[in-house]
Amino acid sequence: MSDQVPWDVVVIGGGNAGLVAAITATERVSRVLLLERAPAALRGGNTRHTRNVRCVHDTGDAYTPGTYSHAELWNDLCAVGDGPSSEELASLTVRESASVPAWMSAHGIRWQPPLTGTLHLGRTNRFFLGGGKALINAYYRTARKTGLTVWYDSTVEDIGVSGDRCTGVVVCRGQATGPAAGRTLIKARAVVCASGGFEANHDWLRRYWGDAADNFLIRGPATNDGRVLAALYERGAAKAGQERGFHSVAIDARAPRFDGGIATRLDSIPFSVVVNASGERFYDEGEDLWPKRYAIWGRNIAGQPGQIAYSIWDSAVNRLFLPPMYSPATAGDVAGVARALGLAPDAVTATVAGYNKAVAAAGFGSARFNPARFDPSRLDGCATVGLVPPKSNWARPIDTPPFYGIAMRPGITFTFMGVQVTREARVRTSDGGAFANLFAAGEIMSGNVLSSGYLGGFGMTIGTVWGRLAGASAAAAASAAREAS
Amino acid sequence: MTKGPLDGLFTEFTEAPLTEAPFTEARRQLTICNACRYCEGYCAVFPALERLSELTSGDVTHLADLCHDCRDCYTACMYAPPHEFAVNVPAALSAVRRHTYDEYLPRLPWAAGPVKRRAAMFTAGLGAILLLALLGVLAGGARAGMQGAGVPGAGAGSPYLVIAYPALLAAVGLPALWSVLVMAGSAARYWRATGGHGLTSPRALLSALRQAASLRNLRGAGAGCSYPGDEPSAARRRLHGLVAWGFACCAGSTVAAAISQDIAGDPPPYPVLSAPVLLGVIGGAGMVIGCGGLLLLRRAAGTADAGTADAGTAGAGSADAASGPPREDAALARRGYALLAGLLLLAVTGLLTLVCRDTPAFGLILAVHLAVVVACFAIAPYTKFMHVIYRFLALVHDSAAVAGNAARESGKSAGGGPRKRA
Numbered sequence: 001m002s003d004q005v006p007w008d009v010v011v012i013g014g015g016n017a018g019l020v021a022a023i024t025a026t027e028r029v030s031r032v033l034l035l036e037r038a039p040a041a042l043r044g045g046n047t048r049h050t051r052n053v054r055c056v057h058d059t060g061d062a063y064t065p066g067t068y069s070h071a072e073l074w075n076d077l078c079a080v081g082d083g084p085s086s087e088e089l090a091s092l093t094v095r096e097s098a099s100v101p102a103w104m105s106a107h108g109i110r111w112q113p114p115l116t117g118t119l120h121l122g123r124t125n126r127f128f129l130g131g132g133k134a135l136i137n138a139y140y141r142t143a144r145k146t147g148l149t150v151w152y153d154s155t156v157e158d159i160g161v162s163g164d165r166c167t168g169v170v171v172c173r174g175q176a177t178g179p180a181a182g183r184t185l186i187k188a189r190a191v192v193c194a195s196g197g198f199e200a201n202h203d204w205l206r207r208y209w210g211d212a213a214d215n216f217l218i219r220g221p222a223t224n225d226g227r228v229l230a231a232l233y234e235r236g237a238a239k240a241g242q243e244r245g246f247h248s249v250a251i252d253a254r255a256p257r258f259d260g261g262i263a264t265r266l267d268s269i270p271f272s273v274v275v276n277a278s279g280e281r282f283y284d285e286g287e288d289l290w291p292k293r294y295a296i297w298g299r300n301i302a303g304q305p306g307q308i309a310y311s312i313w314d315s316a317v318n319r320l321f322l323p324p325m326y327s328p329a330t331a332g333d334v335a336g337v338a339r340a341l342g343l344a345p346d347a348v349t350a351t352v353a354g355y356n357k358a359v360a361a362a363g364f365g366s367a368r369f370n371p372a373r374f375d376p377s378r379l380d381g382c383a384t385v386g387l388v389p390p391k392s393n394w395a396r397p398i399d400t401p402p403f404y405g406i407a408m409r410p411g412i413t414f415t416f417m418g419v420q421v422t423r424e425a426r427v428r429t430s431d432g433g434a435f436a437n438l439f440a441a442g443e444i445m446s447g448n449v450l451s452s453g454y455l456g457g458f459g460m461t462i463g464t465v466w467g468r469l470a471g472a473s474a475a476a477a478a479s480a481a482r483e484a485s
Numbered sequence: 486m487t488k489g490p491l492d493g494l495f496t497e498f499t500e501a502p503l504t505e506a507p508f509t510e511a512r513r514q515l516t517i518c519n520a521c522r523y524c525e526g527y528c529a530v531f532p533a534l535e536r537l538s539e540l541t542s543g544d545v546t547h548l549a550d551l552c553h554d555c556r557d558c559y560t561a562c563m564y565a566p567p568h569e570f571a572v573n574v575p576a577a578l579s580a581v582r583r584h585t586y587d588e589y590l591p592r593l594p595w596a597a598g599p600v601k602r603r604a605a606m607f608t609a610g611l612g613a614i615l616l617l618a619l620l621g622v623l624a625g626g627a628r629a630g631m632q633g634a635g636v637p638g639a640g641a642g643s644p645y646l647v648i649a650y651p652a653l654l655a656a657v658g659l660p661a662l663w664s665v666l667v668m669a670g671s672a673a674r675y676w677r678a679t680g681g682h683g684l685t686s687p688r689a690l691l692s693a694l695r696q697a698a699s700l701r702n703l704r705g706a707g708a709g710c711s712y713p714g715d716e717p718s719a720a721r722r723r724l725h726g727l728v729a730w731g732f733a734c735c736a737g738s739t740v741a742a743a744i745s746q747d748i749a750g751d752p753p754p755y756p757v758l759s760a761p762v763l764l765g766v767i768g769g770a771g772m773v774i775g776c777g778g779l780l781l782l783r784r785a786a787g788t789a790d791a792g793t794a795d796a797g798t799a800g801a802g803s804a805d806a807a808s809g810p811p812r813e814d815a816a817l818a819r820r821g822y823a824l825l826a827g828l829l830l831l832a833v834t835g836l837l838t839l840v841c842r843d844t845p846a847f848g849l850i851l852a853v854h855l856a857v858v859v860a861c862f863a864i865a866p867y868t869k870f871m872h873v874i875y876r877f878l879a880l881v882h883d884s885a886a887v888a889g890n891a892a893r894e895s896g897k898s899a900g901g902g903p904r905k906r907a
Contacts, residue, residue, distance in 0.1 A: 039567075041809060110707065113526075129527070129707075130558075133560075134560070137560060261563055262520075262523070263517050263570070265520075322519075324520060
């Protein structure tokens with residue numbers, strides 16, 4: 001077996017960060033192996049569900065018109081959640097992001113121009129043609145040309161460590177796992193862990209969220225169970241990020257438990273009122289522009305009883321947001337919608353009536369008396385008066401039948417808690433040191449950058465920036481080890 | 486539904502399709518697409534989908550014919566099988582296309598119910614060949630032909646040594662006329678069912694012509710087609726272009742010959758350096774290369790669809806070797822083969838006729854070529870040839886809708902519509 005000859009670099013995980021690391025490594029050393037847990041048809045992990053990347057750009061082009069300065073991206077990053085976890089590493093990520101689009105183009109990624117209506121993301125985020133799976137396919141093609149070896153259906157069960165050196169990985173090939181499955185020790189001169197978070201591991205989530213975790217739907221594949229992360233902790237890696245840190249959005253409660261991706265996301269919230277299981281409102285639906293607020297709603301719903309909430313709107317706004325994948329409940333009155341959703345009709349009717357009154361209380365400034373003021377493309381100031389919590393923008397009466405409603409659950413995109421890394425993407429140890437030849441990139445180290453909030457498209461930025469760093473560092477470590485032997 | 490000019494010719498059209506199955510499945514998948522929208526950069530289908538407020542059967546039909554089957558959306562789809570959403574838009578839309586190719590054939594005035602496509606096709610093809618044979622025999626042999634045609638100058642290599650000009654005209658013209666009538670009827674029914682508009686707009690027509698001539702929707706926004714496998718490539722668009730432009734050249738060759746003979750009074754055969762021969766040779770060669778290449782691609786696509794890739798091991802791009810479920814309706818795939826084979830036969834026999842025009846085999850080869858021509862003319866409306874008509878109409882409809890949308894957008898302030906997802 002060839003596993004007696006050590007690989008120069010073994011990359012764990014075949015998503016964006018892993019591919020970028022692997023491609024970077026193949027440009028520097030010859031024997032690079034990528035271990036993808038999924039079968040070929042489902043390769044790419046969470047990256048399959050992504051669509052854009054957020055990068056600093058000092059000049060505009062056809063794909064990102066206008067400029068997006070270092071300072072502006074930094075400020076945007078500081079404004080979400082509790083701000084960056086590590087200023088040093090977050091600032092490095094922002095600085096390095098400027099060269100990411102050119103690197104991606106050079107490695108086979110195609111772009112699409114922002115279309116009409118991309119008022120808030122077209123300037124800051126670059127959209128890749130066809131979305132994340134197309135990007136994954138392009139990277140695998142590039143990787144094939146650079147001589148990367150890929151093993152699909154390959155689950156890494158453990159990391160071999162001796163002192164501060166990683167010796168290799170224990171991999172289980174084929175779809176069978178468990179005690180009966182055949183394990184192989186793969187020797188490696190350097191290892192990059194790009195295996196994602198642990199969001200698909202409900203037992204692990206339950207440690208920090210209790211039973212609420214049972215009601216979390218996972219937007220990516222079930223394979224993101226944190227097995228490699230757990231092995232790293234066991235081998236002495238230092239923790240980074242908050243235990244409850246994650247990127248999560250409001251998704252349709254009927255979405256599958258795993259891998260529902262983008263199509264199950266709901267964008268009705270700023271056009272609706274959102275009530276909990278008791279039929280009461282609990283958060284300002286119009287706090288800020290949707291691209292800046294969509295990422296807080298998973299957490300908002302996770303904090304409600306039963307981890308469920310209901311978005312209710314009327315036909316006046318029905319065509320103003322992306323159509324949901326599953327048909328909404330609909331009825332001629334609010335009570336009918338409440339009944340269809342299994343809510344107490346009186347409670348919901350009272351909530352909507354109170355809301356409508358608070359809209360009317362805004363007088364001539366309100367969307368009710370001045371419909372021209374209602375403008376979803378900006379903070380239009382159409383706010384409720386005397387309502388707690390308020391709806392600060394886009395508040396208009398919900399009074400035009402038929403009415404609609406959808407039940408929503410927290411949809412977890414990825415967890416932030418991972419391993420601490422150095423500026424070279426080296427995994428730090430809990431005793432204050434760092435492994436010599438063990439690196440991490442992507443979601444598994446996103447806790448170094450993100451704390452609790454999320455900025456759309458920044459996960460791909462982290463994956464690409466740190467994939468490059470980890471790939472280059474691993475190649476250098478492998479070359480050094482090869483010369484030493 | 487408004488009355489069209491051709492309505493009187495055909496029995497009442499009913500909106501209800503024969504079976505709902507392909508529409509139900511396409512609608513299910515397109516609802517997922519409309520909530521995702523990642524593919525909107527590839528072709529005209531997805532932006533068109535996003536403009537629709539609800540999906541009627543006519544809308545689904547329109548989208549199905551707007552689809553050029555480049556399959557980029559399939560390889561880019563994270564919901565493609567084995568994902569439980571099982572999104573396979575090329576397959577779903579090809580099933581709708583096959584259904585509509587059958588459904589929109591005009592009802593015959595003397596027969597109730599839908600046309601049995603295959604029976605009609607064989608009847609028309611056989612009828613055309615019998616007509617050719619009958620007229621050929623009736624009109625007599627070479628001498629009679631020359632006299633009948635009134636082209637005393639017809640020398641060796643002239644078609645009129647084999648069949649008299651009026652007989653030839655009738656043998657080719659009658660099936661062609663039949664074809665044109667059936668196609669017009671199909672087009673009219675299709676246009677009404679899909680709520681088409683834009684045929685009177687020069688801008689929409691021009692835009693559709695430009696897109697058809699350049700096969701823009703096979704470009705994949707520069708990426709090419711994921712056909713036959715998952716590797717994007719320009720091969721299919723180029724080969725398809727060769728077939729289409731080759732076909733146009735051959736049609737041009739016929740027109741040039743008609744002008745030479747009936748206006749310039751110069752009977753065939755024509756010298757090598759003449760418009761009819763040059764156009765015919767270039768067009769024929771284009772069709773042979775194009776059809777041959779597309780047949781090979783189609784065979785590779787069939788193999789790829791059968792799912793042979795060993796996904797477990799091997800190189801980085803092994804999924805690119807294509808595996809997974811079929812991406813085209815099986816019956817439509819067969820019709821695709823048939824169309825390419827028919828066009829190839831047309832081109833090869835045409836070229837042979839030219840090459841052999843000074844040999845004793847000329848008469849036989851010309852007879853075969855003519856039989857192929859009249860049969861193809863007669864059966865065209867029952868074959869996948871109709872994709873030319875339906876797809877062009879879909880492009881006109883789409884161009885008109887795009888222009889209408891742009892006019893509406895510029896008329897109101899920015900924003901308002903659904904925003905792009907983060």
